[in-house]
Amino acid sequence: MNRRYRKTVIAGNWKMNMLPSETKDFVTRLRDETADCKWCDIVLCVPFTHIYQAVKAAKGTKIAIGAQNCHQAAKGAYTGEVSCAMLADLGVKYVIVGHSERRAYFGETDESVNQKVHAALEAGLRPIICLGESLEIRENGAELDFVRTQLKLALKGIAPQSLKKIIIAYEPIWAIGTGKIATPRQAGEVGSAIRETLRSLYGARAARGVSVLYGGSLNKDNAEAMLAMPDVDGGLIGGASLDAASLNSIIKAADQ
Ligand code: PGA
Numbered sequence: 001m002n003r004r005y006r007k008t009v010i011a012g013n014w015k016m017n018m019l020p021s022e023t024k025d026f027v028t029r030l031r032d033e034t035a036d037c038k039w040c041d042i043v044l045c046v047p048f049t050h051i052y053q054a055v056k057a058a059k060g061t062k063i064a065i066g067a068q069n070c071h072q073a074a075k076g077a078y079t080g081e082v083s084c085a086m087l088a089d090l091g092v093k094y095v096i097v098g099h100s101e102r103r104a105y106f107g108e109t110d111e112s113v114n115q116k117v118h119a120a121l122e123a124g125l126r127p128i129i130c131l132g133e134s135l136e137i138r139e140n141g142a143e144l145d146f147v148r149t150q151l152k153l154a155l156k157g158i159a160p161q162s163l164k165k166i167i168i169a170y171e172p173i174w175a176i177g178t179g180k181i182a183t184p185r186q187a188g189e190v191g192s193a194i195r196e197t198l199r200s201l202y203g204a205r206a207a208r209g210v211s212v213l214y215g216g217s218l219n220k221d222n223a224e225a226m227l228a229m230p231d232v233d234g235g236l237i238g239g240a241s242l243d244a245a246s247l248n249s250i251i252k253a254a255d256q
């Protein structure tokens with residue numbers, strides 16, 4: 001973390017878990033437990049069906065609500081899809097874009113990720129752009145090039161003044177939901193490569209203001225060591241975000 005230049009962000013990603021009826025209690029509990037949180041931006045990315053309840057329960061608290069996906073078009077004949085304007089109208093502030101599960105199971109490409117980043121910004125949402133290599137790519141030692149390319153493609157055509165709205169999440173696919181976390185050194189190295197790429201695209205000043213999160217089996221026991229890396233500015237948390245106490249422990253580690 002480097003609080004001098006950028007925000008520490010802890011974002012939960014519920015994925016397709018929890019029920020709408022469980023949302024209010026969870027958010028209320030998290031709100032009470034994080035009331036004295038000073039430094040950390042707290043985001044909870046819930047399924048579309050939970051958004052209304054989540055926004056209502058989080059009103060007036062430090063918790064911002066995010067979505068886990070959006071469609072790139074402003075509106076139209078896209079049955080079953082949800083636009084960024086619809087999310088913004090509900091009070092959503094963040095949206096995860098390009099999660100590896102969406103890339104793997106739902107045909108998300110670097111091009112659609114880029115379109116979604118544009119759409120999110122246009123609607124006033126803050127995109128959390130997910131990047132990360134497979135195990136095969138890491139074993140071939142090609143992870144830095146892979147992540148740099150994903151980043152450049154995701155940011156294609158994004159104006160410098162929009163950069164401050166963007167959050168990057170480095171999530172190595174081999175560490176997601178596997179319990180096999182990257183070492184702080186590995187995460188820090190990719191985090192630095194991400195910042196270096198941002199610097200080459202937008203200049204040092206803009207690049208140093210971007211929060212770069214780590215995601216993949218982050219939990220209360222490993223969060224502190226991970227967040228000690230200068231280019232790890234927070235976490236995107238799946239499994240450990242489903243329990244308010246465990247998410248709160250990570251927030252506490254980030255808020256020190
Ligand atoms: P995990 O998921 O914390 O369960 O590994 C992280 C993510 O996919 O965002």
